[in-house]
Amino acid sequence: MSNLESLGHIVPELILGGMAVLIFLVAAAARKHMVWRTWLFPALTVAGLVAAIGHLCYHSATLSSQGAIFSGLLASDAFAVYFRILVITAVLVCVFISIGSSSLSISRSGEYHGLLLVMAMGMCFLAGANNLLMIYISLETVSLCSYLLTGWDHKRIRSHEAGLKYVLFGGVASGIMLFGFSIMYGLFGSLNLQDISVALNSNAICFSSVHNSALLLSLVFILGGMGYKIAAVPFHMWCPDVYEGAPTPITALLSVGPKAVGFALIIRFFYSLFIAPVTCSHSLExxxxxxxxxxxxxxxxxxxxxxxxxxxxxxxxxxxxxxxxxxxxxxxxxxxxxxxxxxxxxxxxxxxxxxxxxxxxxxxxxxxxxxxxxxxxxxxxxxxxxxxxxxxxxxxxxxxxxxxxxxxxxxxxxxxxxxxxxxxxxxxxxxxxxxxxxxxxxxxxxxxxxxxxxxxxxxxxxxxxxxxxxxxxxxxxxxxxxxxxxxxxxxxxxxxxxxxxxxxxx
Amino acid sequence: MNYPTTSTLLSWMIFTPLIGVGCIGLLLALKRLLGLGKNEMDNAARGVTLIFSAIPLILGFMLWRGFDPSNTGLQFVHHFVWIRAFNIEYFMGADGLSVTMVMLTVLISFIGVIASMPWGIAKDDDHHFSRKAVPGYMALILLLEAGMIGVFCAMDFFLFYVFWEVMLLPMYFLIGIWGGPRKEYAAIKFFLYTLAGSVLMLLAMIAIYLSSNPTTLVDGTYAAHTFNLIKLADPAIFAPAGTILGFAFSKVVFIGLFIAFAIKIPMFPFHTWLPDAHVEAPTPVSVILAGVLLKMGVYGILRINYSLLPDAAVWASTGIAIFGTINIVYAAFVCMAQKDLKKLIAYSSVSHMGFCLLGMAAFTPQGITGAVYQMFTHGIVSPALFLVAGVVYDRAHHRQIEGFGGLAKQMPEYTGIMGLAFMASLGLPGLCGFISEALCFIGAFPVFQVLTIISAISVVITAAYYLWTIQRMFLGNLNEKYAKLPDINWRERITLYPLCAIILVLGVYPMPILSLMNKTLHELIAPMASMM
Structure with missing residues (x-):
């Protein structure tokens, strides 16, 4: 599938991104304390999110029928559609909870909602990411937005602290994950999950123990980054402080959105690598x-x-x-x-x-x-x-x-x-x-x-x-x-x- | 047998209380609009609850009249597919065992509702549970009733589990909000104990489901596995095989389910939540707890462990009988040491539920009939006991046995009723407790001679603690403090006299209940009896 044709499969992301740009522009152009700011930005955001969900639901059959798009960078399948709907709904709920929240100043309402949309877009890409590079880029998109939104409440010191903690932990986690990716690229010579899977499974028998431990090392590093996203022990240290410090609507979103796509990522990554296309009998034993x-x-x-x-x-x-x-x-x-x-x-x-x-x-x-x-x-x-x-x-x-x-x-x-x-x-x-x-x-x-x-x-x-x-x-x-x-x-x-x-x- | 729908009566019995909950909710929502003050609102909630717990009682009477005891299959079946993804069906039905328990439930719930009315409670007693947050209390009682009837009628394991768990929350709040001084501790203890049991049941339920063979749903569609308890009882559809964690499948699943039910019975050593819950719970909640909730444990063992896993039941029978005997003897000794009247009655419940365990472990017709009859009679006697304990508590605001004395002079009618309830509980011939205990012993003796002898001897202890209690509370000199206690009032008469009448009638002529369940129970133990 050519890149141009592939574009049809990321319409929801385009809608979200386009709406985010529009909101940023309007927010920059508008004067600080105009009355309509209180309702315009939430309304635009909701419109963008609803349009994206509507598109996903309405075209779910076509969106889920294709495998890889953009030369394998993204997967467009039912799994991705489900998780995209899930995370966009989470952002939608977050927007509604945000209305009237004391920690969000009206003067920065445009930026707030724009960032939420960008985060939604990042999570949507992550749900379909099928390539190590794509995984990293979309993960970082989500993370950067989360850092900013966590520290959004500038009147509360806890919020600042949470934002800074989140950046530090997040930076280390994604660095470690990137290191894992690089080892994996060194081992298999590809960033595409399917290619890695083929290489892994064809070599599975003659894989030397050195390679095996290198692969294990890279997996553990990658899991560090993913475990950080889903807040699994022992990568959970940031979680209580960030949740406590962040504005409550953002906490609600962080507890569901990034976690859900984190799971989508873990499933896609491990199941692409180890289960398909060559089935190894998978049980703990x-x-x-x-x-x-x-x-x-x-x-x-x-x-x-x-x-x-x-x-x-x-x-x-x-x-x-x-x-x-x-x-x-x-x-x-x-x-x-x-x-x-x-x-x-x-x-x-x-x-x-x-x-x-x-x-x-x-x-x-x-x-x-x-x-x-x-x-x-x-x-x-x-x-x-x-x-x-x-x-x-x-x-x-x-x-x-x-x-x-x-x-x-x-x-x-x-x-x-x-x-x-x-x-x-x-x-x-x-x-x-x-x-x-x-x-x-x-x-x-x-x-x-x-x-x-x-x-x-x-x-x-x-x-x-x-x-x-x-x-x-x-x-x-x-x-x-x-x-x-x-x-x-x-x-x-x-x-x-x-x-x-x-x-x-x- | 596929059991298509024949009647919706059972569903109406379950959902009528829920309609009552809806009505109370609606009244609360429209409170401002209708201009209801606190008193009017409370009275409206009480009225709604009376009506919506009386309807199931009437329906229960219709069920009893319409039930054909000669038919061993299910009757009054309501059956359709609920969730196709997991082959879960909405399957309600009643056999002799269910009918007995459902009748007990609707009767005791109605009596519980009457006992929750503030009639005759001193006007200045503002902290009495019957005047506190009345709409919420009434809604929870109705919710509890719906859950209890549901448990006894559900013939789909998943549905059974849902109803089983639905009761936890109302009970937690009823004890926790309207209870005594240590209510929070008692409520969470009850909740944690029961949940710990039911999560084991959840795993056992899933394991049973996954190892069942293909069958069809009620509408004829194919089902790879099933939750249908009637089908699971058929060895062609569910024959336990294989191992779990290295132990035999049927034994592991049996133990998982048994612990879940034993906590509810409550069986030693899982019984410690019961005295706390009873002591702290308000009187009507104790009535329902002792009258109906405890029966669910035994019911669950009969309905699920016995019919689904007969070979494991035979394997475990000696253990069940031993634990039954421990319950009887140990709890009786504990009763001797109690100073709080309600705690004494609570432990006597533990002791009496032991008879059920002993009787049903023997797989003899008399034993199993005795066990279920004991469930029914205990379901009548123990509510009466808790009601009489509530009578003194409402008047004297304490329940210390030693604190009273010579009440017989002051409250003769009350003394008579309490004496009758005590005698029924200790198994005096002519009252209903005697028949069930005797049947349990007759049934258990051929199989577990030593255990039966030990249990029978311990009945003497039961007599001892009851008679000693009567002596301390009613005989001797009147405590000056209580020289002005009024005798029982009309509300208490309405709740106590029907129970006393049933105690007397069923003590002389038990056939109305026995004939209902005999056929079902004999069929139930037939597979185990043939294996013994």
Whole structure:
């Protein structure tokens, strides 16, 4: 497929990028304090995002039918379409939560929304990236936007600190990943994932031990960069500080968007390299003898679940608690990657879709509480069930869903992950599944702590409630809460979409 | 058997309480518009709950009248495909076991709702649970009722699991918001224990699903695996084989499921959540907890462990009987040491659920019938016990057995009822507890002679702690502090007299319940009995 023809497959990215440029230009041209700035930029952003989602949905059949585009730089398949829709939705939700947020000044509204669009574009490219160079460039696009947006709240020192920490950690992580890429290029002489896969699998038998350890080294380095994106232990250090410091809408986005495409990247990278086109029987037992990538992922998964859940037990700041919980959720989701096959990847796709609903929902409630009380401490959540009954109810739904109890969507996600693990079967998969379910019991304790605060306890000291524009964020929470319940009872549409998206890798 | 839909009665029973929840929500949303004050709103919520828990009771009566005990298959089936991606069906049905439990559920829930009314509670007692956040309380009780009926009727494993878990949250909030001084601790302990069990059930459920053979869904379409409990009971569709972590598949899955259910029963050593939950829970919640929730554990073992994994059930039977005996004896001794009346009753529940375990482990017709009849009678007696404990607590604001004395003079009617409930609980002939305990012993004796003898002897301890309690509370000199305690009022009469009547009738003539379930239960244990 020629480059010109390929352009038709990146229309959503073009829309997002074009809209971002338009917004930057308008923002630069317009005077600082014009009234229409408050609604123009969000409206343009929403229009761009909706247009991109609409295009993806409407043309999903053609967009998913092609393999490689731009001479193999990008893949245009169902998997990419699913994750592009997912991340654009995440940005859309973020835009709505941002409206009325006290940490975002109106004078810089244009730049804020432009950066969100660029980030969406970067995440879309990352979802389809099929070439080491493309992976690096789109990953950096996403990262640079995240650094800027994390430090956006210039009135709060925590936000600055978070931004700087994020840059330092992120810079090191992507440097290490780049090093891994260079080793890989040295070994196989290509940046294209399919070419590397062919070279790897044809040489698999006569691969010398030196090559083997070089490959292992490069994989570990690359996994460092990817693990950093999904915030898996031991690459999670940045996560609690950044989540706590960043403006809440951005935290919501960071916890879902980059994480989702991080998983898309991990799946595409490892499954392109090790599964297709020559199938090696992939199970933890057999793979460990050659390149133990499944074992490495299993270790990451277990340590993320355990550390995330146990560290979350003692957090008093809600954003920090949700940061640790998102580390734990990265661990759960990795179980689906390890399970592999149609079921496993389907489970990852479903889980991330549901995770978007429940986690962004929880953050939107946190955002509402934070902008009316000026704090995210658990103390301001005490008595929320009485103060804001509807938001309290929604938060309860999200927390129950994050715990993974029926009849909420979170349970369906867990159910898919565990059934994928058990379907693949085998000793280590059972161990992993048992660790996973026991962890969700631990998780109950800290999620229930918030419910307890909302309904059982009275706040210490008086809570001063400010007037703030919370309507858009409340509407988002309501919609996400209803969807969380709906998909918990009838998830057939989600299952269909996920199984369609995962079909390419088996 | 494919069981096409024959009736939607069971679904109506489950979803009527949910409609009630919706009504309360609507009332809350329209509170300002309708100009309802706090009192009006509370009364409206109470009224809605009374109506929407009375309807399932009436429907339950229709179910009882319409149920044909001579038919061993499922009746009142409501069946359609729910989620095709995982071959999950919405499958409701009732056999003799389900019908018995559903009737118990609707009756006890209704009594629980009446016990939640503030009638006769002193006007100045503003902190009484029946005056606190009433709409939320009523909505949660209705939600709990829907979940409980659902568990007893669901014939699809996935659906069963969903209902099983749906009950956790209402119970957590009911204990945590309306409970006593240590309510938060008790609520989270209940939640964590039960969830720890049910995650094991989740894994076992998935494992069973994945090892089932192809079959068809209710609409005739092909299904590679199934959650249908009736089909899974067929060895042609589900025959456990292979290993998990190096152990036999059926044994691992059996243990996973058994722990989940044993926590709910609660079986020693998983019983420690129960005394805490009971002591802190408000009276109606204790009533429902003891009356219905504990039965789910035994029900789950019978419905899932026994019918799906008969060979593992035979393998585990001695263990179940031993744990049953430990429950009976250990909890009875613990009861002797209790100072708090409610804690005493809670431990006596642990002890009495042990009879179920002992009876059902023997795989004899008498044993299994005794076990299920014990579930039913305990479901009638223990609510009565918790209600009588609630009566003194409402009046004296404490439950210390030693703190009372000579109440018989002051509250003769109350003393009579409490005596009847105690006697029924300790198994006095002529009252319903005797029949079920006797059946359990008769059924278990041929198989587990030593254990049965030990258990039977420990009934003496049961008698001892009850009689000692009566002596300390009702006999002797009247404590001056309580010289003005009023006898029971009309609300308490409405809740207690029906239960007392049932205790008496079923003690003399148990056939209405026994005939309902006999055929189903005999069919249930037939595979195990042939293996023994």
């Amino acid at each position: 057999t793979v460990t003898t050659n390149i133990p990538w499944l074992l490495i992922l299993a270790v990451l998964s277990i340590s993320s679940m355990i550390l995330g859940n146990f560290a979350a037990l003692v957090q008093n700041n809600l954003k920090r608690m949700l940061a640790y919980s998102s580390i734990a959720h990265a661990g759960y989701t990795l179980m689906g990657v390890i399970a592999g096959g149609q079921r496993g990847l389907e489970a990852v796709a479903i889980y991330l879709g549901i995770y978007l609903l429940m986690n962004m929902g929880a953050f939107s409630v946190v955002s509402i509480v934070a902008r009316t009380t000026g704090s995210e401490d658990i103390n301001v959540f005490r008595g929320l069930g009485k103060r804001m009954p509807v938001m309290g109810l929604m938060m309860t739904i999200f927390l129950v869903s994050l715990t993974g109890l029926p009849p909420t969507a979170g349970f369906i996600g867990k159910f898919y992950l565990f059934s994928a693990l058990l379907e693949t079967g085998g000793y280590w998969y059972w161990i992993l599944a048992v660790i996973g379910v026991l962890n969700s019991v631990v998780a109950l304790y800290y999620y229930a702590r918030v419910m307890k605060a909302m309904y059982f306890e009275k706040p210490e000291g008086e809570i001063i409630v400010h007037e703030a524009n919370t309507l858009p964020a409340a509407a988002v929470a309501l919609v996400l809460g209803v969807l969380t319940l709906f998909f918990g009872i009838f998830w057939q549409p989600l299952a269909d979409a996920a199984s369609w998206s995962a079909a390419i890798f088996h």
